[in-house]
Amino acid sequence: MAHPTGRAARPQEAAPTAPPRAPRGPRLRRGATPWLFLAAPLLLLIVFTYAPVANMVAYSFTDWDGVSPELNYTGAGNYAELLTRPALFEVFFVSGYYLAASVLQIALALYFATVLSFNVRFRNFFKGVLFFPYLINGVAIGFVFLHFFQDGGTLDSVLRLLGVHTDRPWLGTPVSANVSLAGVSVWRYLGLNFVLFLGAIQSVPGELYEAAELDGANRRQQFRHIIAPGIRPVLSLSVILSVSGSLSAFEVPFIMTGGATGTETFVIQTVKLAFQFNKTGLASASAVVLLLIILAVTWVQRRLVPDDRVDLV
Amino acid sequence: MNRSTKLAGTLLAAALLAAGCTGSGGTSKGADAKAPTDPGKVSGGITVLTHRTDLVQDGTMKKYAAEFNRTYPDVDVEFDALTDYEGEVKIRMNTENYGDVLMIPAVVRKSDYPRFFASLGTRAERARKYHFTDFTEVGGKVYGQSPMGAVPGFVYNKRIWKEAGITEWPTTPAEFLDALRAIRSGTDAIPYYTNFKDMWPLTSWTYVNGSVGCDTGATTALAEGDPWAEGADLRVGDTLLYDIVRDGLAEKDPTTTNWEASKPKLAKGDIATMWLGSWAVTQFRAAAEQAGADPADVGFMPFPAQPGGTFCATMSPDYNQAVNVHSDHKDAARAWIDWFTEKSGYAADNLTLSPVKGAPLPEVLEPYEDAGVKFIELDDAQGAAVKEIDNQSEVGIYKPDYRQDLVDLARGARKGGLDDFLGDLGGRWTEARKSAGS
Numbered sequence: 016m017a018h019p020t021g022r023a024a025r026p027q028e029a030a031p032t033a034p035p036r037a038p039r040g041p042r043l044r045r046g047a048t049p050w051l052f053l054a055a056p057l058l059l060l061i062v063f064t065y066a067p068v069a070n071m072v073a074y075s076f077t078d079w080d081g082v083s084p085e086l087n088y089t090g091a092g093n094y095a096e097l098l099t100r101p102a103l104f105e106v107f108f109v110s111g112y113y114l115a116a117s118v119l120q121i122a123l124a125l126y127f128a129t130v131l132s133f134n135v136r137f138r139n140f141f142k143g144v145l146f147f148p149y150l151i152n153g154v155a156i157g158f159v160f161l162h163f164f165q166d167g168g169t170l171d172s173v174l175r176l177l178g179v180h181t182d183r184p185w186l187g188t189p190v191s192a193n194v195s196l197a198g199v200s201v202w203r204y205l206g207l208n209f210v211l212f213l214g215a216i217q218s219v220p221g222e223l224y225e226a227a228e229l230d231g232a233n234r235r236q237q238f239r240h241i242i243a244p245g246i247r248p249v250l251s252l253s254v255i256l257s258v259s260g261s262l263s264a265f266e267v268p269f270i271m272t273g274g275a276t277g278t279e280t281f282v283i284q285t286v287k288l289a290f291q292f293n294k295t296g297l298a299s300a301s302a303v304v305l306l307l308i309i310l311a312v313t314w315v316q317r318r319l320v321p322d323d324r325v326d327l328v
Numbered sequence: 329m330n331r332s333t334k335l336a337g338t339l340l341a342a343a344l345l346a347a348g349c350t351g352s353g354g355t356s357k358g359a360d361a362k363a364p365t366d367p368g369k370v371s372g373g374i375t376v377l378t379h380r381t382d383l384v385q386d387g388t389m390k391k392y393a394a395e396f397n398r399t400y401p402d403v404d405v406e407f408d409a410l411t412d413y414e415g416e417v418k419i420r421m422n423t424e425n426y427g428d429v430l431m432i433p434a435v436v437r438k439s440d441y442p443r444f445f446a447s448l449g450t451r452a453e454r455a456r457k458y459h460f461t462d463f464t465e466v467g468g469k470v471y472g473q474s475p476m477g478a479v480p481g482f483v484y485n486k487r488i489w490k491e492a493g494i495t496e497w498p499t500t501p502a503e504f505l506d507a508l509r510a511i512r513s514g515t516d517a518i519p520y521y522t523n524f525k526d527m528w529p530l531t532s533w534t535y536v537n538g539s540v541g542c543d544t545g546a547t548t549a550l551a552e553g554d555p556w557a558e559g560a561d562l563r564v565g566d567t568l569l570y571d572i573v574r575d576g577l578a579e580k581d582p583t584t585t586n587w588e589a590s591k592p593k594l595a596k597g598d599i600a601t602m603w604l605g606s607w608a609v610t611q612f613r614a615a616a617e618q619a620g621a622d623p624a625d626v627g628f629m630p631f632p633a634q635p636g637g638t639f640c641a642t643m644s645p646d647y648n649q650a651v652n653v654h655s656d657h658k659d660a661a662r663a664w665i666d667w668f669t670e671k672s673g674y675a676a677d678n679l680t681l682s683p684v685k686g687a688p689l690p691e692v693l694e695p696y697e698d699a700g701v702k703f704i705e706l707d708d709a710q711g712a713a714v715k716e717i718d719n720q721s722e723v724g725i726y727k728p729d730y731r732q733d734l735v736d737l738a739r740g741a742r743k744g745g746l747d748d749f750l751g752d753l754g755g756r757w758t759e760a761r762k763s764a765g766s
Contacts, residue, residue, distance in 0.1 A: 080719075082418050082433070083440050161525075166581040186583035188741045273527055275732040276583060276741055290415070291727045292719040293435055 075299035081289065086296075093300035103301065106281050109193060110261045113280075116197035117257035121250075123201070124208030129238055132216040142213070149206035157270025160199045164271075189277030196268050196278055203267070204260070208253050215246035251320060258316070259309045281305055361446035361651040361662040371402035372657035374428035374664060379413035379647065392672050396664065399671075403660045424654040428661040431647030432464065432472045434726070438712035441471040445650040446658050448473060448665070458669070459683045460645035463708045472648030473665055475674050477681035478607040479630075479641035479693070479703070480535035486627040488517045488600045497629045497639070497699065501568045504632040508577040508601065517600040520572050521590055524582035524735055527728035532604050534725045535644065536565030538706045539631040542640035551710035551717065554758055555725065556750040562725070563750060564633070566734055569603075570746050573738035582735055591615035595626060607646065609692045610679045628692055630701055639701040643681055713764070721760030723753050 075093055079086040097103060127145055131138055148156070163169040164185040174181055186192040219241060227237050265282040268274065274283040282305070289298030364370045376389075383389045384407045393405040408427060410416045417433045420426040421444060436444060447469040448454065454470050455461045464472035489495075489507070492514040498504040508519035523529035538546035540561040549555075555562040572578055579585060579599075593599045595616030602608075606628060613623035630639040649668065651661040668674060675682040679690045689697055696703075718725050730753060736742040737749055 080435070080437065082421050082435050083437055084443055085440070161584060165584040168584070184581040184583060187581055187739075192583065272525075272583060273728075273732075275524070275527075275729075276736050287727075287729070288722075291724060291729075292722050294719065 071299045071302055074296055075303050077296045079295045080293040081295040082293075089296065093297045094304070096297060097300055097304055103284065104281075106279050106284050107262070109278060109280050110264065112193040112197040113200060113261035113264045114258065116201045117204075117261055120201045120205050121208055121253055121257065124205050124212055124253075125250075127205075128209050128212035128216055129242060132213060132242075133234065142209075145209050146206035148203050149210075151203075153203070153266035154270055156199065156203055157267055160195075160267075161271055164195055186272055186276065186278075192272060192276050192278050196271060199267050199271070200260075200264065208257075211249050211253060212246055215249040216242055219245040251316075255313050255316060258312055262309055262312070263305060359446045359653050359658070361448060361655075361658040361665075363449075363666055364659040364663050367400050367663070368402070370400050370660050370663050372660045373404040373406065374655070374657050374660050375406045375408055376664065377408050377410060377413075377417060377427035377430040379410060379431060381409040381411055384409035388677075392668070392674070395672065396667050399667065400660070400663055403657075403663065405664060424652075426652055428652050428655040428657055429649055429664055430652060432650050437715075438464075438466055441466045441650075442469075442653075444653055445471040446653045446655070446662075447471055448651070448662065457685060459643060459681075459685060459705060460648070460708075463645050463711060464648050464650070465708075472650040473669050474645030474648045474683055475669050475672070476607075476646050476678055477643045477675070477683055478605045478646060479643055479681070479696075480532060480539060480603070480605045481631065481641065482601050482629045483594065483604050483608050483612055484601045484627050484629060485517065485594055485597045485599070485625050487622075487625045488515050488597045489627075491515050492600075498632040499634045499639075501564065501571070501632055504568065505571055505575065505577070508572060509575070511600045512577060515597075515600070517597055518579050519577040520579075520601045521585065521594070521599045522569075522573065522578050522582050522735055523585050523587055523590060523602065524732060525585040526587040527732065529587065529602070529604060530728045530731040530735070531726055533565050533569055533731055534562065535605065535642065536631050537561045538642035538704065539640050540564045540633045540635070542633075542635040542638075542702060542704065544704050544707050546642070547706050547708055547714055548710045550725075551713040551761070554754040556754040556757075565631070566731070566750060567746065568632075569731065570734055570738045573735050578735075578739075582739070592619035592621070595619050595621040595623070597621070597625070606690075606692055607678065607680055628695070630696070639696075639699060641696060641701050641703050643703055643705050645683070646680075716764050717757060717760045720764050721756045723757055723760075 074086075076088060076090060077086045078089050078092075127141075131141055131145075135141070151159075165171075166184060170185065171181065183191070185195045223241050224237060227241060232240070263282050264280045265286075268278045268280055269283050269286070272278045274280070274287070279287075281301070285298045285301045285305070288294045288301065378384065378389070380389065389407050389409075393407075396405060397403065413431065414433050414435060417426060417430060418435050421433070421436070426444075432441070432445065441464060449470055451461050451465045451468055451470050454473075458473060459477055460474050461470050463474070464470050488511060492507070492511040494507045494510060498507050511517055511519040537550065537555075538544070538561065543549065543561075546561055549560070550562075554560065556566070557563065573582075590599060590602070591612050592615045594602060595612055596619055609626060609628055612626045616623040616626055630641050633640070649665045651658055651665065655661050669683055675687075676690060679692045681687075681690065681693070715726070718727075724730055733742060734749065737744060737746065
């Protein structure tokens with residue numbers, strides 16, 4: 016699964032022109048240099064990503080409770096239990112809210128990125144405003160929005176200023192709570208999508224716009240024929256990120272509601288299995304299943320919408 | 329492409345190698361931490377892991393240590409305060425390095441105690457002197473000792489209850505509901521506050537178990553029966569909570585509650601009642617002082633049930649202190665636990681019950697003595713089995729989730745009826761009980 020941007024960014028296969036042969040010592044050193052540079056990130060990657068993942072896969076075949084020195088190999092027992100308990104997958108309905116929200120999020124991000132890619136007053140200021148939420152820690156966002164949605168909190172006060180008296184518990188019913196939480200997630204991740212789109216739009220050579228303008232194309236036509244095809248790889252990346260993000264939504268709902276009132280997502284459920292009911296083995300298995308589901312969804316999506324190279328010039 | 333496949337292969341191999349080192353050693357088992365006979369001869373440095381970050385920060389623990397050093401001058405006590413106590417200690421217990429003295433985390437299975445902790449003595453010997461010995465007993469030996477005990481009950485604002493015209497403690501759930509209704513109509517206070525958002529306060533409702541029926545075998549009953557059968561303790565408690573919320577006697581929006589903010593609110597009389605435990609009273613009094621309210625307004629009352637004509641209060645331990653089985657200074661660690669349990673005054677400072685038998689009641693519970701409330705200690709022989717069933721069934725009586733669902737059900741944010749809801753819990757419990765028993 017090649018990273019879509021990775022492929023676009025890679026320079027055309029530069030034909031390796033053989034450098035003049037250096038003596039053995041320096042040659043060896045030269046060969047080792049890239050690895051030395053890579054050593055630190057690779058080490059971190061192995062220690063903090065691959066080793067724990069391998070560990071998790073190993074735990075998923077055991078009945079470990081998370082602390083006892085005793086753990087028994089149970090084969091595929093955890094997976095069998097997962098697949099025979101459909102209730103465990105019902106929480107994916109909650110992901111639907113986040114998926115719907117991410118459609119809105121991408122549309123908004125695309126709109127703002129397009130508008131701000133043209134010469135607008137206070138352009139950089141608005142860029143900052145849109146990107147800023149993404150820089151805030153997810154836990155802090157959770158707490159901020161808890162006050163925001165509180166009875167008589169920020170949202171209620173603002174609405175009252177506008178003359179609307181709602182008097183409703185925003186996190187009080189499953190639908191309202193999930194919509195509120197999905198809204199927070201839009202607010203938070205809009206900036207990331209926005210920056211990705213903006214980068215892609217700005218990487219379109221400026222001559223194209225000039226030429227289009229000379230030919231009398233208006234903004235809408237410019238978007239339709241230059242921007243839209245130019246950002247397709249990034250758009251496809253954003254969609255993949257949103258789908259996997261919706262399936263594995265965690266921080267914001269966990270901090271704000273803890274999964275109460277029908278806001279439990281698959282990851283919250285997994286965390287609860289592992290740390291409340293001490294079923295670390297089963298929880299590891301469900302984490303592995305989530306990984307497989309996301310891989311499968313991505314694969315299907317790439318088959319449906321192949322990422323063909325766009326050539327603007 | 330080729331090179332990256334190879335690289336991926338190497339990475340995977342390395343990762344699998346790391347996975348091979350999973351699990352932990354720790355086979356030393358069954359060590360004893362004997363009480364030292366001569367305080368002057370005990371020496372060494374010990375580290376105490378504690379969840380009381382507040383007491384470490386404000387220097388109270390240091391004062392206890394200084395006091396301890398008067399008897400044991402050569403022991404150097406260090407404290408390691410952990411905010412996420414359960415989570416962090418659980419991970420540290422995969423190594424041998426989890427302090428010399430620690431509170432036994434709830435996650436550790438009772439049968440694993442001998443692997444992790446040194447024994448403090450036999451049950452027969454310790455039960456003569458201390459309460460709560462069977463909570464940490466494995467095979468006749470005791471592995472931990474709680475430095476204080478608490479009884480569950482309602483923390484309430486006396487002034488508000490009086491303003492509403494209620495001077496006697498309600499004796500049945502129905503009377504209790506009437507009292508809350510009187511508070512709703514007669515005062516501005518929120519009659520009951522669930523602390524729904526902070527979750528853990530809801531788990532205290534499990535400790536109605538034993539208080540309702542005044543039965544020392546209540547824990548065993550959980551392990552052997554359906555906790556939500558008609559008339560069972562948990563059903564009575566959960567039904568009361570359900571009725572409180574359904575009748576609109578709780579806060580308007582439970583989903584955005586705030587525990588820290590709730591303390592001064594109760595002290596000032598904005599909130600009338602909360603179901604917690606006697607351990608909470610000192611915190612509410614402190615909050616009252618800070619908020620400029622009268623600490624004496626904070627009262628404490630038992631569950632509204634009088635089996636056999638008296639109220640009943642079940643004494644239960646706090647975290648049990650234990651000695652790390654891998655500790656190099658077990659005698660010093662043991663000396664600390666004994667001293668902290670008996671001589672530190674920790675229980676009295678926190679207005680809680682002393683774990684030493686025959687010690688006087690704290691001042692908070694004096695009204696209990698006057699009202700003739702019966703104190704009982706639950707038999708915990710089946711405590712481990714109950715936890716096992718609880719985890720197996722994923723009901724979580726010691727976890728907040730099902731009570732959050734119950735509150736949602738009561739306020740109409742979740743579909744269904746109470747009987748079906750409790751019946752489903754009972755069904756899952758019974759099923760897990762059968763599979764755990766086999």
